[in-house]
Each structure stands twice: as C-alpha cells, then as structure tokens.
Amino acid sequence: MKLAALTDGTEEAQVTGFAIDHRKVAPGTVFGAFEGARANGEDFIEDAIRSGAIAVVARPGLTVEGATYIADDNPRERFAQLAAKFFAPFPDTSVAITGTNGKTSCVEMTRQLWRMAGFHAASIGTLGVTTADERVTTGLTTPDVVTFLSNVAGLAREGVTHLAFEASSHGLTQYRTEGLKVTAAAFTNLSRDHLDYHGDMAAYFTAKIRLFSEVLSTDGTAVVWADDPQSARVIDLARERGNRLVTVGTQGETLRLVGRDPTLLGQGLTIEAEGRTYTVTLPLIGAYQAANALVSAGLVIATGGDVAATIANLARLQPVRGRLERAVIAKSGAPVYVDYAHTPDALEAAIAALKPHAGGKLIVVFGAGGDRDTGKRETMGQVAVQHADRVIVTDDNPRTEDARAIRCDVLKGARGAEEIGDRRAAIGAAVREAGPEDIVLIAGKGHEQGQIVGDLVLPFDDVTVARECAA
Ligand SMILES: CC(=O)N[C@H]1[C@@H](OP(=O)(O)OP(=O)(O)OC[C@H]2O[C@@H](n3ccc(=O)[nH]c3=O)[C@H](O)[C@@H]2O)O[C@H](CO)[C@@H](O)[C@@H]1O[C@H](C)C(=O)N[C@@H](C)C(=O)N[C@H](CCC(=O)O)C(=O)O
DSSP: OBHHHHHTSOOOOBOOEEESSGGGOOTTEEEEOOBOSSOBGGGGHHHHHHTTOOEEEEOTTOOOOSSEEEEOSSHHHHHHHHHHHHHOOOOSEEEEEESSSSHHHHHHHHHHHHHHTTOOEEEEETTEEEOSSOEEOOSSSSOOHHHHHHHHHHHHHTTOOEEEEEOOHHHHHTTTTTTSOEEEEEEOOOOSOOHHHHSSHHHHHHHHHHIIIIIEEEEEEEEEETTSTTHHHHHHHHHHHTOEEEEEETTOSSEEEEEEEEOSSOEEEEEEETTEEEEEEESSOSHHHHHHHHHHHHHHHHTTOOHHHHHHHGGGOOOOTTSSEEEEEOTTSOEEEEEOOOSHHHHHHHHHHHGGGOSSOEEEEEOOOTTSOTTHHHHHHHHHHHHOSEEEEOOSOOBTSOHHHHHHHHHHHOTTOEEOOSHHHHHHHHHHHOOTTOEEEEESOTTOOEEEETTEEEEOOHHHHHHHHHO
16 A cells, blocks of 8 residues: 555655554555653664654654645544554444443443354454454453554454454553444443553543543444443433443343342342343353343444344353352362452452352452552452351452552452462462352452463463362
8 A cells, every 4th residue: 555545745765564562564565653651763863764664653842854744733643543444344233342341241241142143253352362263362451553453353364254343441542443333332331440540430430531532433333231320321422422322231221130049059140121131041150141141242232143042042151251150169169269350349349240149158359450450459458348148358460569569559448358378378268268169269360371470471260270289
C-alpha cells in the first residue's frame, strides 16, 4: 500500500508496517509517537526515521524531518485509524466486552457459543488470541494497537468471521482497538480497580463507557448486564445514540433470569425470553458465572444467534481457565478452586459463589500485587475475613515492592488471618489441612503462569501447585 492511500496525499513510498516502539521500526514503517506513563515516544522519532520510518503520527507542533509528519490532536486515535486501513479486512462480526470483572469469561463463552452455532469464531483477551485450534498469549488484556489490529487481520485471513475481544479501560483510553468496527458491545459490571492509572472512579467509568459513547458502531447493539448499579447509565447512553439494546439479568428484558438453582456441580437456570420460558443446566457454579453466561448469550443473540438454540447451548459451556476452575480434589475430599479474583469485589464474588457449596469451612488463600492500586489491599483483607471461614494471606506478584509490607497492608483489614508469605507453602497448608466438607479457594492468579518478584517472572501456576500439594 502506498503512503498516499493513507494520507490522501501523493507520497509514493510503500508502507510495510506500523509501530509504536521505535525498536520495532523497519524500512517503510509508519511510526506512532505517543507520550506514555514512563517514556515519551516523541523522543524516539529521529531514531525511528533512521531505522526507516516513512511517516510519523504525533501531536502537532513538533519538528519532523526525513519522513511525512501526520500531525493530529489525538495522535493515538489517528494512528489506529490509519493502521486499521492498512491491516484490514477484519472479521465482519466483532464484539467488545468491558467491565471490571467477567470480561475474560465472556469472550471465552461467546466464542464457545458461536462455535456451537457453527461459526468460525475467535477471541482476544487476557488468555491470549484464541481460535478453535490454538491459543497465543499477548501479555495484555487488550494488546497494543499494532499487535491487536495485526492479529485481528490475521484471524480474518484464517477465515474467522466472529471475534469477541476484551476492551480494558487502559485499552479504551489508549485507543488500542480503534478502527475496527464494533458491531456489539457488552457491559458486565463496575467496581474499584486500576485507580493508580485512572485516578478516581469517575475517570475509570468514563474510560469504560467510551466503548458505548464512541467505539460501538452507531448501528450496533449494546448488551447490558442490567443488574449492575451502573447499567442504567449505559442503557441511557445506548438509547441516546439510537443503538439497539439487549438487556440480560433478573432486571433484563431480552433474557430475564427468573430462577437459579445451585447444584453440586452446576446450576439450573430459568430464563424468560420472547414470551417463552426456558430451563437449562449450566455446568458452572456461582452466580456470576451465570451472569457471564447470560451476557455472552446476549452477545450471540445481538449478532444474529437464535434465542432458543443459544440458551440450550449454555448447557455445553466449558469452564474458563483460572475462572472458578476446579484444580484438584484434596485427599480429604475437599475441592480446590483457582480463580483470578484480584479485586475486593471479585474476591467477594468468588467466595459468595463457592460458599453455598461448602458443607464445612471455606478456606481462602490470596494476596495483593505490588506496584498496583494500594487502596484495595485492606479492603480485600476485610472482604476475605468477613466472608470466608479461614484466611491465609500470601504473596501475589510483589514486583518491586517489599512483599512483607504488602501482606501487612492486607492484614490491616484481615484481623484473625494467617500469614504465609511463600505461596506454595500457603497453598500446601490449605490443601493439606482442608477437611472433607471444606472448599479451598486460591485467588489472584487464575490462569497466570508466574510470580513476579522484582523484575523476574518466576514460574508459578496455582493449578499445578495445588495438584502437587494434593498428591
Ligand atoms: C499503563 C499502561 O497501559 N502502559 C502501557 C503503555 O505503556 P506506557 O504508556 O508506559 O509507555 P512508555 O514506556 O511510557 O512509552 C511511551 C511510548 O514510547 C515508546 N517507546 C518507549 C521506549 C523506547 O525505547 N522506545 C519507544 O518507542 C513506547 O512504545 C510507547 O509507545 O503502552 C505500552 C505499549 O503499548 C504497554 O506495553 C504498557 O503496558 C504495560 C506493560 C502494562 O502493564 N499495562 C497494563 C497496566 C495494562 O494495560 N492493563 C490493561 C488492563 C488489564 C485489566 O483489565 O485488568 C490491559 O489491557 O492489559
């Protein structure tokens, strides 16, 4: 593609790729120079041009010599739009999911439900880029714009027609997915998270809601978990913009959840839709797994899926990696679950999901991450001791912070909790000491494969460790 095709100018130079990191620039690259949290991409413009960049997208007012200067007040958005032109075509149906919790489960479940309906589907999110055949991790929930758009284009080339992706607040703020037409967008819930980046809840919600105010196509559908206190604002916004609405939940109108009966290994759901009543057994436990399943069903219906078939297919959903995943049954008979819950709200929800299934004690092992929102640590401690019967506070990615100080912050809220810094030892204590009627929850890492200490990522998988401890 000639540069002129992107700029509407006359440049003959051939565009070979896009980069936001000057170290990835090759001859023919369009370089996006943005100010970040740690560095300023503008400082690397000259290096990028030396490496062969033929155009630079940046804010106005800079001096750029030796390459076409594409100046824009919103350079990230402009860069993404140009990159989208370069990488297109994309799958016809692309849906985005935002919300503090549930995004990963929803993209996974939506992909599964589409596949059951016969579509060639894929998902992009915390677990990576996933197709029917493989999963490739990218590191972030919403990958950077170049990784994201190039992967989406690659999926389209493989024949993927339906894509579900996670739109994190960071991703939305940084225009990582701009340029891709979003045909449906879902909102799951909002609770405290990422305040280190966004500053306050209002800014965090504004970042999330951009999915509905700007990113969702005007002819697209908003899918809303209607039971969340913030859902009214999303619904109002969708109405103002003239988007079609699919609301789900006990307060939902499209898929109304009128009954939920937890059983040992799943839950029976009764759903009213289009004037009919459906019953289905969801093979996953916990109220929020039901919520995620309904949001996913809502997305499938929003993109043309048959209501009755989609509800029936909920019975065939597979558990999502690290999301209330049963890792092992301890020698005593106690099931051990691994979950990604790393916010107060998610921790409370995971405990609440498991509690009705425990005849004895609910034992929780968890910690809080270093170099991240410190305000949530004490609250997580409070939530754990309030709702679980035995709490073990351990380490969870201390990063560059002193692990003991992080535990101390958590323990401020967790009166009566035990402290076992070594995560393997903490899991071992819980698994070995659990009684036959007890349930163990290991929270925080979920699918993650490492313990980040300093700048090192030490291999660590909660599921594997739980199995080793139970052996
Ligand atoms: C806070 C945040 O979102 N950071 C992301 C951001 O980094 P940044 O703004 O700090 O970038 P920077 O290092 O200051 O550099 C600024 C610019 O200069 C460029 N640069 C920098 C150095 C250099 O030598 N050459 C160069 O060109 C960089 O590529 C960048 O474009 O842009 C980088 C490039 O895309 C990302 O890798 C980085 O993610 C970091 C690693 C990260 O940990 N992000 C997390 C917080 C994140 O995004 N999480 C969300 C939410 C997950 C959830 O919902 O729980 C996610 O979507 O994963």
